[in-house]
Amino acid sequence: MATVNSMAAFSQWFGPQAPKAYRKWYNRNLTRRLTDINTAYKQSFNHDLFTVDADDLPKEIQNIRHNIANRSNVSDKAFAEYDKKMSHGIPKAIINNYYIPFLNQWDGVSDVPAPVTPSAIDSSDDTDGARITNFTYERDLQYSLRDQAEELFAGYKIFGDNDTGVEYSIGGKRIDLLLENESENKLLAIELKADVADYKVFGQISMYLSLLEEQFPGKEIAGIVIAGEIDDTLKIAAKRDKSIKLKSYKMALTLSDET
Numbered sequence: 001m002a003t004v005n006s007m008a009a010f011s012q013w014f015g016p017q018a019p020k021a022y023r024k025w026y027n028r029n030l031t032r033r034l035t036d037i038n039t040a041y042k043q044s045f046n047h048d049l050f051t052v053d054a055d056d057l058p059k060e061i062q063n064i065r066h067n068i069a070n071r072s073n074v075s076d077k078a079f080a081e082y083d084k085k086m087s088h089g090i091p092k093a094i095i096n097n098y099y100i101p102f103l104n105q106w107d108g109v110s111d112v113p114a115p116v117t118p119s120a121i122d123s124s125d126d127t128d129g130a131r132i133t134n135f136t137y138e139r140d141l142q143y144s145l146r147d148q149a150e151e152l153f154a155g156y157k158i159f160g161d162n163d164t165g166v167e168y169s170i171g172g173k174r175i176d177l178l179l180e181n182e183s184e185n186k187l188l189a190i191e192l193k194a195d196v197a198d199y200k201v202f203g204q205i206s207m208y209l210s211l212l213e214e215q216f217p218g219k220e221i222a223g224i225v226i227a228g229e230i231d232d233t234l235k236i237a238a239k240r241d242k243s244i245k246l247k248s249y250k251m252a253l254t255l256s257d258e259t
Helices: 007-017 020-026 030-045 054-069 078-085 090-105 130-152 199-215 232-238
Strands: 003-005 051-053 166-170 173-181 186-197 220-230 244-248
Touching (some): 007 030, 007 090, 020 030, 020 090, 030 078, 030 090, 051 054, 054 090, 130 166, 130 173, 130 186, 166 199, 173 199, 199 220, 199 232, 199 244, 220 232
Parallel strands (some): 186 220, 220 244
Antiparallel strands (some): 003 051, 166 173, 173 186
């Protein structure tokens, strides 16, 4: 087994592409924040997050995914509590959205790979980084909703086994989150927008519901659009469709003592 420590390489890779909100969070001291994340991770899972077997990185990634997904089910919830305290999920988002993709590219010995950021997805007209930031927030929002689905949507859970309902693929499209209420035979499709959702989203969610009705003819199908702000045009478009609900989210600010 070729055991290596990946923190320095990951820090070098992640730092230049970190979203603005994340840079504010670690405040020019990324190494300290990564060390704090690792301390909480080790306490919960009895394993160093950044010490990996370079000969079997796929297994390392699988274990990390499993640990993060089950962080609230272990006896020592140090990581889950730390993650919730730190801007409601930034540590978890860094691991899921950046550290795991980094390990997927790194061989454990070579120089750090080229950054692969959200800007690689439809970034042709990206100007001031807003597209990157919004994509990141949508990913973070998705993870938060996934973790709190049963709490926020009473009677529902993520559809299928092994989080099948996360980015559920149907008809060549992808639903951000698909929930199921088995006792009432219902499906709930959720579309997430980090910023403003306008009338165009109505067509998008309506298409998802139609595809679901075709695939699951015996189930009651409904949809929810969750966005930072709901534009009036979307409110008008959805006014006569009782199967589509509109909700806005609020992000809470938490402060941590550093001195």
